[in-house]
Amino acid sequence: MARVGLSADRIVTTAETLFRTSGSADWTVRALCKELECAPGAIYRYFPGGVEAIGAEIRSRHFVELNAAMSAAEEDPSAEGLASLPATSVAARLSRRTRCYLAFARGQGEVYRSLYAFSAQGSESHARALAQEGLVGRHAELIRQAALERELSRPSIGRFDSEQLAKLIWGRLHGHADLALSGLAAGGCDGLDDRLLIDILGIAGFKVAAFPAGLEAAARAARQGR
Helix, strand or coil: CCCCCCCHHHHHHHHHHHHHHHEEEEEEECHHHHCCCHHHHHHHHHHCCHHHHHHHHHHHHHHHHHHHHHHHHCCCCCCCCCCCCCCCCCCHHHHHHHHHHHHHHHHHHHHHHHCCCCCCCHHHHHHHHHHHHHHHHHHHHHHHHHHCCCECCCCCCCCHHHHHHHHHHHHHHHHHHHHHHHHHCCEEEECHHHHCCCCCCHHCCEHHHHCCCHHHHHHHHHCCCC
């Protein structure tokens, strides 16, 4: 059987498989060479930055995956968000994106943790740009759109303020997901997802954020009973 040629894509794909199989981002070029049956120099020809550069490419792929999942959830009225919101509202679209983020974190724990294993290397610029695009840029855009559609408690909001709010939302999501994955909350975070999403709408200034806490549970039960 002919030997498969080495390529940047094959190196990254093999490294990601090694990462997923071992459940750890603490792998070496030596371990990767063993999987690829090549010398270290062959790896460095494609990735002079070694493990850091390959890790950055893996993170970029994962952010592409996460961004695509959030965008799909945003556009899918049947995706889980906050059941008490009109499905086509901006608030519902934002809630579906944020719920998807939490589901991604819980469903792919090690992959999720690896997203935040950034180094100071310039090779991380693409991953950073993807993170900004999906978790700041798009959320800020939705907040500005909500103001235009009179879903916010203010008539307009500028780019700077909307991006600052988007960063606050990202911080709340990451803190919640990280705590859930740590196990320190003993599973207590799962039941707080609805409250977190409601609070996120409040951070952004959505008018609907003031509805009673029990309304969401009742709305979800009614929808599931259909």
